[in-house]
Amino acid sequence: MSITPFVSLESPVTATWGPANSFHDGPLVMSSYTSRLWSQDSQPQFWSKYQVWEWLQQVMDIHQIDASSIPLQNFDMDGHQLCSLNYHDFIRAAGSVGHILYNSITELKSGGQYHVDIGQLEIKHEKVYDPLVHTHAPNVSPTPSSPDPRGTHLWEFIRDILLNPERNPGLIKWEDRTEGVFRFLKSEAVAQLWGKKKNNSSMTYEKLSRAMRYYYKREILDRVDGRRLVYKFGRNARGWRETEK
DNA sequence: AACACATTTCCTGTTT
DNA sequence: TAAACAGGAAATGTGT
Numbered sequence: 001m002s003i004t005p006f007v008s009l010e011s012p013v014t015a016t017w018g019p020a021n022s023f024h025d026g027p028l029v030m031s032s033y034t035s036r037l038w039s040q041d042s043q044p045q046f047w048s049k050y051q052v053w054e055w056l057q058q059v060m061d062i063h064q065i066d067a068s069s070i071p072l073q074n075f076d077m078d079g080h081q082l083c084s085l086n087y088h089d090f091i092r093a094a095g096s097v098g099h100i101l102y103n104s105i106t107e108l109k110s111g112g113q114y115h116v117d118i119g120q121l122e123i124k125h126e127k128v129y130d131p132l133v134h135t136h137a138p139n140v141s142p143t144p145s146s147p148d149p150r151g152t153h154l155w156e157f158i159r160d161i162l163l164n165p166e167r168n169p170g171l172i173k174w175e176d177r178t179e180g181v182f183r184f185l186k187s188e189a190v191a192q193l194w195g196k197k198k199n200n201s202s203m204t205y206e207k208l209s210r211a212m213r214y215y216y217k218r219e220i221l222d223r224v225d226g227r228r229l230v231y232k233f234g235r236n237a238r239g240w241r242e243t244e245k
Numbered sequence: 246a247a248c249a250c251a252t253t254t255c256c257t258g259t260t261t
Numbered sequence: 262t263a264a265a266c267a268g269g270a271a272a273t274g275t276g277t
Contacts (some may be wrong), residue, residue, distance in 0.1 A: 086277095087277060088277085152251095153252090187265090198252090200251095200253080202253095202254090205264095206254095206264095206265085207252090207253060208253095208267085209265075210252085210253075211251075211268075213268070214251080228261070228265055
């Protein structure tokens with residue numbers, strides 16, 4: 001029984017992928033994007049009905065959700081009323097999308113500069129700064145991605161490492177990009193990084209892999225047997241494809 | 246306060 | 262033999 005076999009990580013790894021990793025460029029990019037959208041009236045409490053409607057459109061747009069999928073009339077209200085809704089009100093008014101809307105408005109109420117950072121990895125490669133993006137295009141959302149605000153889950157963390165080759169010091173590698181198959185090259189280093197993000201210095205690949213195995217049942221990962229350290233994204237893992245539908 | 250969810254921790258056994 | 266894989270069971274932390 002060895003006690004501490006793998007504590008010696010290459011420092012470049014942690015140095016490169018510091019505490020900020022995916023949260024780092026998100027706010028920077030989105031702030032310039034959203035500031036254009038909500039620069040003047042950043043305080044939702046004072047929005048007019050029209051501004052609430054605008055906000056709704058933008059959030060749906062950014063998440064690539066068809067605006068017709070929710071009863072928009074449920075949001076025929078001004079900012080003051082909108083801000084008085086609680087989580088359940090949002091769920092009641094917009095179903096599962098209510099969660100996204102709730103997060104968005106919560107962020108804005110607290111004075112957040114950005115409120116959505118999904119797909120920030122892909123976004124930063126796009127011309128989000130392009131003034132055209134904002135004219136009156138119904139479908140110019142930056143990227144196809146998961147309707148998940150703030151990726152805090154393990155599989156998203158793994159996905160983000162894969163999507164950031166320039167910041168991935170050989171930790172994980174695609175085996176089959178189109179099929180979503182990937183392999184851990186430095187399993188313990190990834191575990192340490194994951195632990196760092198979760199503020200857990202005792203994370204190990206052993207424990208991380210247990211969490212990965214739980215993903216099989218949820219179909220976030222598909223089983224790949226016979227190949228050690230190899231996993232594959234499943235139907236419920238979003239945002240990893242080059243061209244997401 | 247209670248509860249759901251997503252791990253985290255630990256463990257025993259099997260496989261590569 | 263060491264490192265992975267498999268899952269069960271229970272503990273934990275976070276957010277609603």
